[in-house]
Every structure is written in structure tokens, then in C-alpha cells.
Amino acid sequence: MTYLIKSALAVSLLASLAACGGDNVSTPPQGGPVLKAVQVTADFNQGIDGWKGDSSDYSAADAPENVVFEQRALGAPLSGKGYYVAGTNRSDDLFLYVKKQFGGFVPSASYKVMFTVKFATDVPTGCMGVGGSPGESVWVFGAASDIEPKNVVNNGRTALNIDRGNQGGGGKAGQMLGTIGNSVTDCGKPVMESKTLKSKEPLTVKADAEGKLWLLVGIDSGFEAASKLTFQSVVLDAEPVK
Template sequence: MKTHITLLTGVFVGVGVFIGGCDTSGPTDATSGPTDDLTFTFDFDSGSHGFVAGFADYPPAREEDFDLTSGHGALPAPLALRSGLFISGLNASADLFMFFKGPIDGLQPGRYEATVSLEIATDVSAGCVGVGSPPGEGVTVKGGATEVEPLPALEGSWLRMNIDVGIQANSGKQAVVLGDVANSRRCEESPRWEMKSYEGRSISAPVSVSSDGRAWLLFGTDSGFEGRTGVYFTRVTVSFEPT
């Protein structure tokens, strides 16, 4: 697996965000719709395309301790001319999963192999020491696809995903590890926002699409770092291949 990093300079600036923020357009209102090979691309510079945020692997009774935030807004300077989906949280559970999800419509019923690729903006340096795990290498980026809507479900006193997204650095049946949030800067250097892209990887479990023609796409971060993580998702591509 390879990752691609574009160097950018600047510091973090706040943006107005809201939990579960989205616009009213459906996810299939993408920059490019499905092509003949069933590839969907969503560029979040133009809006959220109906994707909504979710959080799991934490006790909801302590939600205020996690400072969970999400929304769509301008990237930090000097990237203010671009926008993306922002998500942030304080990992007080040592295993916080933060994600966006959206439906993909218009598929024919059948079984598919799904491949997901991503682009993010991150200011997390590589080689840093953190509580539990490093703040860069200890936070994995995941993409997934499934026939059921991905939802946090209460198990005892904790919210857990209703699909298998794996645990931290491990892939699950419905989500695959694409990389981590560390950029090209070393920890001894001053932080700097960079774009980072992840080549497509296939989900291990096939997606079985029913007569409604719908599948679900999700992407997010799975953290072993017991601190705050905040990233922008700027683009996602998912391809479906009949099996």
C-alpha cells in the first residue's frame, strides 16, 4: 500500500462545525456519478453530498468528555479556498471510531467487490510519542462498504458499530485499513497541514445489494492514541465490481 503526500504550509484555524452536519443533496450528487465500471467519486470541496457523521466505541453517558465535533467547512490556511468534511474527537476510551457514511444508489441487485480510496488533510507529524500509541501512526484511516446502514448500536453501556470495521490498526469484514494520519513532517519539526491520499484497497467481504439497488459507503478514523484527533476528508472514491 502506498500513500501520497502533498506538502502545504500553514497552521490550524477553527471552522464552524456541527455534529452530523450535512447538506440536503444526496450522496449520488457527486463530482462524477457512476461510470460504466460502477465508480463513484465525491469531492467534498463542493459540499457534504449528504454524508453524515457518526461516532462509536465510547460510552454515551460520557459523551461530553469526548468533545465530538463534525461538519463541512473551509480547510485551514493556506487551504482556505478548499473545503472538506471535518471530524474531531478526544479519545478518552482508547478506541474511538469516528466516521462519515452515505448511501450509494442505482446499483443492480447482486454481489460486488468494493474498493475504496481517500484523500484527507492532516497536520499530525510522524514519529511523535503519545499516550497509548503515537498520534499519527496510532490513528488508522479506514474505508468500507456494506449492504446495511452503518450505525452505532448500544451494547451494554457502550456504543459499538453494527458492522465489522475492525479494531484500531486491524481491518474488519466491512472496512479496510488504508493507512494512518501521519504526514511527512517529523515530530521535531513545526506542525504543518498537508494533503495525504490513500490508494484504493478492497473490502474483504462482498457487498450483497438487494432489489432496492442501495449500498452504503463509510470512511473514518480508528484511534489508539489517547488524545485529540481532527482531520478533513476532501475526496472519496468507491468502485463496485460484480463477483
């Protein structure tokens, strides 16, 4: 009987230690993935692998011409390379964009994201052009989405399948960051310069079920002629919504 009582006391003591987190008692991990800030960086001087370019916002009758997406050397006096994007606008509303999917996010979690886009441009500010200014009527956009941004055709018009906004305004999945015009005001003497645009406020987006987001940057032209720039780098700063 005495042995049984001692055994019962020993079991009781071990249970108490386990409940209190005593020594040599392992506690199984709890909760899911840790929410933390994520930064995505693309340096186009190093390459454009995985990035794809496309154009939208037009019909068959006014499809863009001379569309180019490729890595090119920056114009003098700049050095290095970037992602050259160009096209001739015939629709009065041409969107040229490049995109890539990135991981590292918590699946299905919401984030507040901010864009920083650096590019090279030789387009002066304050000049007149067909349908608008070649500098102030060409807007730079940043967008992020859990689904792949791609073209869809509705009523004969090719448009993007996400709400990234349009020309001077942003949308649910995108922001208008600024224009391509640089600091030069002499319309007859273009000079190549680097320009950096940043989000003025965060945009809330949700990662997909695999913890991935699509990142997109592009230019939206209301200037009815040829537009171009060379993206140098893109940074997406994402803070989890808690």
C-alpha cells in the same frame, strides 16, 4: 383444397422465419439488469449534503468530547473545503465516521470494491503521545454495506452494527487503509498536507434489494487525546462479481 394447402404452407413458412429470427420479427429482451462497473465519488469541496457523522466504540463513562462533523476550509497552504472530523478520545478506542447511501448497483448483486480516500492532515509522523502516536495510532477506514452503519449498545458499550474492523485491522465490511500521519517528522512544526490512501486489495460486498450501498469513511483512534482530519474526497470503485 389447393387454397388450404397454400395457406398451410404460408403459415409453416412464417413459423420457420420466426424461429430463425427472420426480418420484421421482434425478439423479446431476456435476462435482468446488466452487471457493470460502478464508481461512486464524493467531493467534499462541493458540499457534504446527505452525509452524516457519528462516533462509536465507547461507554457512558468514557464518551468522547469535542466531537465535530462539518464542512470547513482547509488549513494553509491548502485551499478549498473538506469534511472536518474531530473528537477527543477518552476510551482508548474512539471511532469517528461519516456515511452516505448510494444507488446505481444491481439489486442483490455482489461487488469487489476498492477505496480511495484523500484528506488533509497536519499530524506529523514519528511523534509520541498519550496511549500512542497521534499519527501512527489513528487509523483511516473505508467500509461499504447493504445495511445502514449505525450505533448499537451492547452491555453498556456503544459500537457499530457492521464488522468494519478495528484499529490496525479490517473486517468483513471494512478496510484499514493507513494512518493520518503525514510526511513531516518535526513534531514541533506541524504542516498541513494532503494525503491519499488506497485499498491494497478488494473487499467483497453485496448491494441491497434496491441496488444501493452505504459508504463509510472514518478514523479509529488509539491515541488518548484529540484527533482530527479533513476529508477532501472519497472514491469507491466497484467491479461486479461474475
